Amino acid sequence: MADIEPAMAALAREPGGGLVLPPDNFSYVHRSIIFALAARHRLPAEYPFRFMAREGGLVSYGVDLPRAAEYVDRILGGAKAADLPVQAPTKFELVINLKVAKALGLSVPPTLLARADEVNE
Numbered sequence: 001m002a003d004i005e006p007a008m009a010a011l012a013r014e015p016g017g018g019l020v021l022p023p024d025n026f027s028y029v030h031r032s033i034i035f036a037l038a039a040r041h042r043l044p045a046e047y048p049f050r051f052m053a054r055e056g057g058l059v060s061y062g063v064d065l066p067r068a069a070e071y072v073d074r075i076l077g078g079a080k081a082a083d084l085p086v087q088a089p090t091k092f093e094l095v096i097n098l099k100v101a102k103a104l105g106l107s108v109p110p111t112l113l114a115r116a117d118e119v120n121e
Helices: 004-013 025-029 031-040 050-055 065-076 098-103 110-115
Strands: 045-047 059-063 092-097 118-120
Touching (some): 004 031, 031 050, 059 065
């Protein structure tokens, strides 16, 4: 966790610097500090899950999690994971947090807003 701040500060010093977080446990567990550091360093960041843009991230783009939950439900209901078909995601969701964009001094193009699944003001 101590490496987060220097890494984000270094990204912020780069012209056009930004951050794309992967859909992993690290991003999930440390999301609050990542949100705070992104704001402090005025660093635009893209997050993998819808709830992250709602909680303070600039933008999220990722798979529809409720669909993934169907598989978990089936496995907990007794289905064997090996017997379930492999499925690629069919829907990706774009969420934009305009409050964060404004705090970062960014303007979001109307065409991007029109494509978003959700815009938080």
